[in-house]
Structure formats: C-alpha cells, structure tokens
Amino acid sequence: RDFCIELCAALSTCMMHLSRLSEEIILWCSWEFKFIELDDAFTTGSSIMPQKKNPDVTELIRGKTGRVYGDLNTLLVMMKGIPLAYDKDMQEDKEAIFDAVDTLELCLRTVTPMLATMTPLPANMRRAAAKGFINATDCADYLTKKGMPFRDAYKCTGTMVAACIAADKTLEELTLDEFKQYSDLFEEDVYHAIDLTTCCEGRTSYGGPTKASVLKQIELVKEKLQA
Structure with missing residues (x-):
C-alpha cells in the first residue's frame, strides 16, 4: 500500500498549502487588515452583526486539512505492524484514501472560483x-x-x-x-x-519583489501547469 501512502502524503502536502493560503485569506479579510474582499457566494453573515462577512469557506478548508492528515496517519498505522504479504488489515485503506481524495477535490473546486472572484483592495495594502x-x-x-x-x-x-x-x-x-x-x-x-515602489524595484535579485521578477515567476508557474 505504499502507493496509497505516497498519494495521501501528496494530498496532505497540498492541503497544508491550501490551509496556509486559507489562513492568509482569513487574516486579509479581517477589519484589522482589510486587504481583500471575498464574493458573497463564499462568505456567510454573522448571526448578530449584520455588517460582518465570515470567510467560512477558508475556515472549513483549514479545518479539513486535519482530516486529510488523519487519513494519512490511518494508512501509516494500518501498515506499521503487519508482516510480509497481504493481510486483511489492508482493507481499511479504502475509506482513508477515498476520503482524502474527495476532500482535496472538494477544496480545490471551491477555492478556485473563490480566488477568481476575490476583490483586492490595493489602497489598504499600500497604507499598511x-x-x-x-x-x-x-x-x-x-x-x-x-x-x-x-x-x-x-x-x-x-x-x-x-x-x-x-x-x-x-x-x-x-x-x-x-x-x-x-x-x-x-x-x-x-x-x-x-518611495515603496522604488524600494521594491531596487531589489533585483532572483525571486525578488520587482514587477519583472514577479511576472517572471508567474510565467514559470504557468509553464509548469501547462506541462
């Protein structure tokens, strides 16, 4: 079942990055930051505060990361004490691997349109x-x-x-x-x-914050995705 364990490890790594991204989104949506605003389709209202938009999608993704970690741990514990050859313990792989795949797929299907409809607030970012x-x-x-x-x-x-x-x-x-x-x-x-633009554009090392460098990194990512 190494192939299941390795797949679940990759799924866990992907969920970890989604969770980190979700945490950023949650912070950036807060009144303390207010760097971005999510579309109403991906938020819910507060039960008592009418002005509040809760980024529930990102909070759920952050929470479901632990679920996928649990699936990986299930597979590792399932395999840790069995001798060579097939043992009936291995039938317990189905629930864990199917759940991990389904959970990541659901999260990716949700986070993609959320990011596509997200509104950045550059004036607030500049001020911060x-x-x-x-x-x-x-x-x-x-x-x-x-x-x-x-x-x-x-x-x-x-x-x-x-x-x-x-x-x-x-x-x-x-x-x-x-x-x-x-x-x-x-x-x-x-x-x-x-000037902040001057400060960014002056740091020209590889992977730095210049506009040209950022655009280059975006192109590299697009090329990898297309490949």
Missing part, C-alpha cells in the same frame, strides 16, 4: 506597507550613499521611525524640514529613495 516602515532600510542606505557611516545612518533612521510611530506618521509623510532636523544630508530626492 507604509505603516510597516519597510522603507526604513532604504532611508538608512540613502544617508550612507550621502556619506554618513551606516552605523550612524542606522541609528538616525531608527530615531526617526520611533518619532513617526509616536506621531502616527509614516516616513513618507515627514516634511523636508522635519527630515533635516535629523540630518542636513536629506534633500528633496529622499522622497524618491524611500
């Missing part, structure tokens, strides 16, 4: 990225390129980030005069240097 100060390193690099030792640029940028957090601001929202309070090296070009 700025609030995360992912451009702080680029700000420190900017000062370094202007001649400041990196250890000093690191400390300076850290002080700026702390002040921004206290004032509920982002680095991009600081005025040039506010920048110059920390260093006279800051000029108007700092806004281009710490």
Whole structure:
C-alpha cells in the first residue's frame, strides 16, 4: 500500500498549502487588515452583526486539512505492524484514501472560483506597507550613499521611525524640514529613495519583489501547469 501512502502524503502536502493560503485569506479579510474582499457566494453573515462577512469557506478548508492528515496517519498505522504479504488489515485503506481524495477535490473546486472572484483592495495594502516602515532600510542606505557611516545612518533612521510611530506618521509623510532636523544630508530626492515602489524595484535579485521578477515567476508557474 505504499502507493496509497505516497498519494495521501501528496494530498496532505497540498492541503497544508491550501490551509496556509486559507489562513492568509482569513487574516486579509479581517477589519484589522482589510486587504481583500471575498464574493458573497463564499462568505456567510454573522448571526448578530449584520455588517460582518465570515470567510467560512477558508475556515472549513483549514479545518479539513486535519482530516486529510488523519487519513494519512490511518494508512501509516494500518501498515506499521503487519508482516510480509497481504493481510486483511489492508482493507481499511479504502475509506482513508477515498476520503482524502474527495476532500482535496472538494477544496480545490471551491477555492478556485473563490480566488477568481476575490476583490483586492490595493489602497489598504499600500497604507499598511507604509505603516510597516519597510522603507526604513532604504532611508538608512540613502544617508550612507550621502556619506554618513551606516552605523550612524542606522541609528538616525531608527530615531526617526520611533518619532513617526509616536506621531502616527509614516516616513513618507515627514516634511523636508522635519527630515533635516535629523540630518542636513536629506534633500528633496529622499522622497524618491524611500518611495515603496522604488524600494521594491531596487531589489533585483532572483525571486525578488520587482514587477519583472514577479511576472517572471508567474510565467514559470504557468509553464509548469501547462506541462
């Protein structure tokens, strides 16, 4: 029954990735993130809160992952203590393998149209990225390129980030005069240097976040799927 065990292991791995994706979707749908919005066909209303849309499909997929893991464990335990040749224990493979296949098939049939009808909210994503100060390193690099030792640029940028957090601001929202309070090296070009698009496009290593790199990875995945 190795072929059943190996198939169920592959199904479990696929369910694990679906579960991780589902967890992302659940987080991104929440009010704390609000990066995406699911179509009404894949959500349910709250029993007491009329404004709430529960991503039940993703929660069910996340839960069913444990079920497929259980099917794999059933097969492994079934085989662990039997001697060579066929034993009647092996008839217990049917329920586990059929259930694992059916569960994954159901999840894939559901998650595919859910993703196709999902609405991204890029403005919220952009705002969250700025609030995360992912451009702080680029700000420190900017000062370094202007001649400041990196250890000093690191400390300076850290002080700026702390002040921004206290004032509920982002680095991009600081005025040039506010920048110059920390260093006279800051000029108007700092806004281009710490722009989030500039930060992404500047990281050109393989698999990096540049638009060209992301599009290339998408093409590679499409080629694998077609093959």
